[in-house]
Amino acid sequence: MQINMPSSPVRVDAGDVVFTLEDQGGAHVSITLYVQGSPPIEHDESFQGARETTLHLDAGTYACKILIAAFKYGALNRHYETTIHANGTVIASAAGDVAGTEDSDIGWVKFNVIAA
Numbered sequence: 001m002q003i004n005m006p007s008s009p010v011r012v013d014a015g016d017v018v019f020t021l022e023d024q025g026g027a028h029v030s031i032t033l034y035v036q037g038s039p040p041i042e043h044d045e046s047f048q049g050a051r052e053t054t055l056h057l058d059a060g061t062y063a064c065k066i067l068i069a070a071f072k073y074g075a076l077n078r079h080y081e082t083t084i085h086a087n088g089t090v091i092a093s094a095a096g097d098v099a100g101t102e103d104s105d106i107g108w109v110k111f112n113v114i115a116a
Contacts, residue, residue: 001107009112014059020085022050026076034065057115072098
């Protein structure tokens with residue numbers, strides 16, 4: 001799985017930042033966002049819609065990681081179409097299909113968020 005980052009580092013306004021994790025595909029998808037100094041934001045019930053979490057980020061640089069795992073077992077289909085937003089702006093995305101002979105497709109990426 002390739003995770004696309006439109007820009008890195010990610011820049012946000014300091015203060016409350018709304019992170020949204022969602023998937024519009026038919027595979028079972030688990031999304032985890034790690035932001036330095038905060039508990040992980042996890043969303044593994046993407047069939048229930050997007051998950052929003054607000055974190056307060058003081059001015060500074062935050063090390064972050066995203067882990068996305070798509071599974072075909074018991075899913076509607078093999079397709080995943082995942083996006084992660086910060087304050088409504090896409091910061092990462094991944095789209096594709098779990099390969100026919102595979103049970104899952106997994107990807108991760110490290111990046112920084114700069115709050116100013």
